[in-house]
Amino acid sequence: MTSRWVKSLRGAVTFVAISVALVTGVADADVIGTAAASRDAAVKAIAATQQDALVAGDKLREKNGRCIICTIILIQNETGHDLKLGTSKDWAGHIGTVAFPATLHAGQTGVVLHVHTSGTPTGSVGAVVYTLTGSDGKSYDVALAWSTRYSGSNATRTTIQAAGAPWDWSSIENNMTSDYSRASNTGASSTSTTGPGSSPVAVFNISVPK
Numbered sequence: 163m164t165s166r167w168v169k170s171l172r173g174a175v176t177f178v179a180i181s182v183a184l185v186t187g188v189a190d191a192d193v194i195g196t197a198a199a200s201r202d203a204a205v206k207a208i209a210a211t212q213q214d215a216l217v218a219g220d221k222l223r224e225k226n227g228r229c230i231i232c233t234i235i236l237i238q239n240e241t242g243h244d245l246k247l248g249t250s251k252d253w254a255g256h257i258g259t260v261a262f263p264a265t266l267h268a269g270q271t272g273v274v275l276h277v278h279t280s281g282t283p284t285g286s287v288g289a290v291v292y293t294l295t296g297s298d299g300k301s302y303d304v305a306l307a308w309s310t311r312y313s314g315s316n317a318t319r320t321t322i323q324a325a326g327a328p329w330d331w332s333s334i335e336n337n338m339t340s341d342y343s344r345a346s347n348t349g350a351s352s353t354s355t356t357g358p359g360s361s362p363v364a365v366f367n368i369s370v371p372k
Contacts, residue, residue: 191274196270197268219234245266302324303329
């Protein structure tokens with residue numbers, strides 16, 4: 163009887179271990195802050211939690227074994243509305259152990275690590291798109307792109323266009339030439355910046371005009 167119970171328990175443990183292994187490839191998004199009720203409240207919330215977001219980014223890097231080449235990505239929502247995840251693009255490297263947030267409420271910061279692919283001399287180069295409702299009531303897609311390579315200067319780029327329009331990914335990649343970028347129109351605006359080194363923090367801020 164005892165032998166049968168032990169075998170049953172071992173089987174259950176094995177099943178749980180396999181189940182956990184199957185779902186832990188990429189964890190749920192790391193989101194800092196709580197939802198804010200307005201644009202002004204969102205701006206204050208982002209400022210108040212900025213240090214927490216930086217700490218969370220550094221912890222992600224440590225969990226990934228302090229990657230040789232990687233980009234810590236902070237996505238700040240100062241719009242007063244939800245940001246909805248659209249598509250993403252990898253030119254070099256891939257997402258780490260934490261996924262892009264499917265939804266970022268106003269006042270929240272999404273923290274993600276993008277890492278180089280082991281054995282390839284390229285780096286961490288990619289982009290992600292979020293959809294928002296602008297202050298003019300129209301829907302916009304905002305592309306947030308970063309480039310951290312083995313050689314050369316780190317760069318970012320942000321671009322805004324009407325929601326659902328196709329992206330010219332080649333143009334975005336080829337125009338990542340500066341560590342700072344800004345995009346704006348009548349309904350939305352975004353900025354991007356990155357730092358030096360092999361594991362910089364790239365900060366993307368999305369907002370709307372008052």
